Amino acid sequence: MKFTYFHLMPWPHLPEDFEETERSAWVTYPNSNFDPKRGQELYLEYLSELVYAEELGYDAIAVNEHHQTAYGLMPAPNIMASWLIAYTTKAKIAILGNAIPLRDHPLRIAEELAMMDVISGGRIICGFVRGIGPEYHNFTMNPANGLDRFREAHDLIMKAWTQPGPFRWEGHHYPLEYVNPWPRPMQQPHPPVWVPSQGSGETISWAAEHRYTFVITFTPHRNVTKFMQQYRDEARSLGYEASQDQMAWAVPIYIGETDESAMAEAAPHAEYMFNKLLKRPWPVFFPPGYLSETSAKGVSRAFSGIGTQRVLAEKLNEEGQMLIGSAKTVLERLKAFNDEDGVGNLVVLNQFGSMPHDMAIANMQRFARDVMPALREHQSEVYK
Amino acid sequence: MAQAAVTQTTLDVRGVSLVVHQAGEGPPLLYLHDELSTGWNPFLDLLAGRFHVVAPEIPGFGDTALPDWVETIDDVAFLVADVADVVGSGAPIATVGASLGGWLALEAALRGAAFSRVAAIGSPGAYIPGDPPTDYFFMTPEERLALLFNDLSAVPEISEDHSVRNQAMTARLVWQPRYVSPKLEHRIHRITAPTLVAWGNDDRFLSRAHGQVLAANLSAGSLTIVPNAGHFAALDQPDATAKIILDFLS
Numbered sequence: 001m002k003f004t005y006f007h008l009m010p011w012p013h014l015p016e017d018f019e020e021t022e023r024s025a026w027v028t029y030p031n032s033n034f035d036p037k038r039g040q041e042l043y044l045e046y047l048s049e050l051v052y053a054e055e056l057g058y059d060a061i062a063v064n065e066h067h068q069t070a071y072g073l074m075p076a077p078n079i080m081a082s083w084l085i086a087y088t089t090k091a092k093i094a095i096l097g098n099a100i101p102l103r104d105h106p107l108r109i110a111e112e113l114a115m116m117d118v119i120s121g122g123r124i125i126c127g128f129v130r131g132i133g134p135e136y137h138n139f140t141m142n143p144a145n146g147l148d149r150f151r152e153a154h155d156l157i158m159k160a161w162t163q164p165g166p167f168r169w170e171g172h173h174y175p176l177e178y179v180n181p182w183p184r185p186m187q188q189p190h191p192p193v194w195v196p197s198q199g200s201g202e203t204i205s206w207a208a209e210h211r212y213t214f215v216i217t218f219t220p221h222r223n224v225t226k227f228m229q230q231y232r233d234e235a236r237s238l239g240y241e242a243s244q245d246q247m248a249w250a251v252p253i254y255i256g257e258t259d260e261s262a263m264a265e266a267a268p269h270a271e272y273m274f275n276k277l278l279k280r281p282w283p284v285f286f287p288p289g290y291l292s293e294t295s296a297k298g299v300s301r302a303f304s305g306i307g308t309q310r311v312l313a314e315k316l317n318e319e320g321q322m323l324i325g326s327a328k329t330v331l332e333r334l335k336a337f338n339d340e341d342g343v344g345n346l347v348v349l350n351q352f353g354s355m356p357h358d359m360a361i362a363n364m365q366r367f368a369r370d371v372m373p374a375l376r377e378h379q380s381e382v383y384k
Numbered sequence: 385m386a387q388a389a390v391t392q393t394t395l396d397v398r399g400v401s402l403v404v405h406q407a408g409e410g411p412p413l414l415y416l417h418d419e420l421s422t423g424w425n426p427f428l429d430l431l432a433g434r435f436h437v438v439a440p441e442i443p444g445f446g447d448t449a450l451p452d453w454v455e456t457i458d459d460v461a462f463l464v465a466d467v468a469d470v471v472g473s474g475a476p477i478a479t480v481g482a483s484l485g486g487w488l489a490l491e492a493a494l495r496g497a498a499f500s501r502v503a504a505i506g507s508p509g510a511y512i513p514g515d516p517p518t519d520y521f522f523m524t525p526e527e528r529l530a531l532l533f534n535d536l537s538a539v540p541e542i543s544e545d546h547s548v549r550n551q552a553m554t555a556r557l558v559w560q561p562r563y564v565s566p567k568l569e570h571r572i573h574r575i576t577a578p579t580l581v582a583w584g585n586d587d588r589f590l591s592r593a594h595g596q597v598l599a600a601n602l603s604a605g606s607l608t609i610v611p612n613a614g615h616f617a618a619l620d621q622p623d624a625t626a627k628i629i630l631d632f633l634s
Binding site for chain 1: 562
């Protein structure tokens with residue numbers, strides 16, 4: 001098992017009555033609530049946690065991209081990654097990911113990532129995402145052809161990295177006369193590609209087809225097992241065996257002295273994340289055309305009740321959507337989960353919601369000292 | 385009035401196969417549906433008392449497949465002009481469109497569609513800085529219907545399959561730029577067919593100013609208000625709307 005320290009850089013200062021008074025933490029929550037002074041403190045604390053993760057032995061540190069939201073303060077993940085390159089020497093730097101259809105030109109992403117890969121000496125892990133529903137509202141970008149643009153942007157970037165230029169790109173969305181990016185990436189044929197997803201069947205197939213690492217994010221653990229099995233089955237039908245390295249699970253983890261003290265300490269921050277930072281009307285998350293017809297049909301049924309009931313940390317922990325407990329409990333659960341899911345990369349959020357810096361640092365230390373070493377050696381039953 | 389006997393067939397237009405609902409006796413009338421529903425409705429029953437109403441589905445809506453080249457209002461408008469040729473066998477025909485369908489009727493007329501008369505009900509398309517259409521894409525389904533209708537009992541039954549497809553295709557056509565064709569007011573004078581713009585008195589989605597801009601720039605056009613109707617006037621007030629349209633077409 002390898003370990004990635006993943007940060008969302010949440011805004012921790014939402015008011016107590018946010019759930020009652022605000023419609024959404026996404027797209028329309030007024031940015032007058034963003035205080036630049038507090039913002040600077042946060043960026044520096046969060047970045048220092050990521051840098052410290054290298055010292056604690058995490059194999060990779062990760063950032064991501066979201067726009068116009070209190071959920072995360074990283075609209076430009078490559079700026080964060082660039083900072084991290086300068087302050088670290090050996091950790092891989094994962095951008096999970098660049099939302100390629102949202103950028104005016106994918107060639108710029110090919111260039112930026114190649115620059116970072118060269119400067120870092122080949123430490124970049126390259127995540128590609130479509131951008132989630134709210135982002136299509138933010139940019140008034142058409143959700144109905146977002147997947148199409150994603151696929152073309154991806155194909156263009158990969159060809160730009162792997163085929164000698166200049167060449168002509170007869171694209172539909174991004175027609176180009178000359179593709180010839182300088183620099184080229186350090187890692188050959190290209191940096192590793194990770195595909196973060198909530199588990200849509202289409203994405204699993206696509207990731208398996210390209211042999212990319214599939215990253216399942218924030219879902220009850222039974223889904224992690226199901227989706228990873230789906231990935232392995234897909235790979236087998238394509239004629240190969242998926243390796244553990246092709247599977248990653250992103251999960252918030254909090255380690256306390258005891259199960260009880262851990263829950264008491266982490267619950268407010270977990271509940272802040274799931275009830276405040278994720279508050280939004282469901283049409284904002286799934287604009288028309290964003291999902292395939294099959295997926296879209298289930299969504300209105302599945303989501304019509306959401307927001308009416310608070311999510312509780314106890315429940316999130318019980319379902320393995322987050323892990324909260326003593327080192328011993330969490331280690332045992334992670335081993336058991338790993339025997340079911342077979343993932344080779346654990347993408348850990350040790351800071352989540354409104355958790356303050358000191359608490360996040362202590363949590364990282366406990367995780368790195370008391371959970372990581374034993375789990376690193378654990379062999380999943382799936383791969384024995 | 386007795387309900388018209390509606391038949392569902394397909395129409396082949398230059399290789400594009402469209403599902404078509406039709407009923408009524410008389411001269412042909414092309415009906416272009418709104419973004420909500422593609423099926424038959426009480427308003428069409430009233431038109432079918434005087435016309436042979438032909439209501440094709442716009443590709444991507446209802447049960448009609450989406451050819452890969454159909455991506456924009458411009459693409460659909462040219463296709464509608466081709467549809468009019470087939471429906472009218474080359475002779476000019478009366479055309480009625482609701483909301484998105486009204487806009488497509490205007491855009492098709494600009495692209496040489498053989499229309500004798502055009503009635504556009506609650507047509508988007510005009511660009512008025514500071515007065516955009518309300519962003520119903522940000523709303524829950526309940527909020528959206530309350531915005532669009534005065535009378536919620538007038539909301540047509542729509543299958544989940546159709547609802548998902550209709551919404552996705554609407555987004556494909558109008559998401560960006562949002563329900564506007566900024567150049568329309570500078571071009572719309574070129575429509576030579578007499579044109580009626582009808583507007584629900586209580587349209588909360590698109591202000592009446594949008595109808596006024598369209599009517600003011602048409603060479604042979606006027607604006608008529610439908611009382612007690614929301615954006616989907618023909619569904620909210622089928623009798624009043626049909627009377628206005630039929631008076632205009634006769």
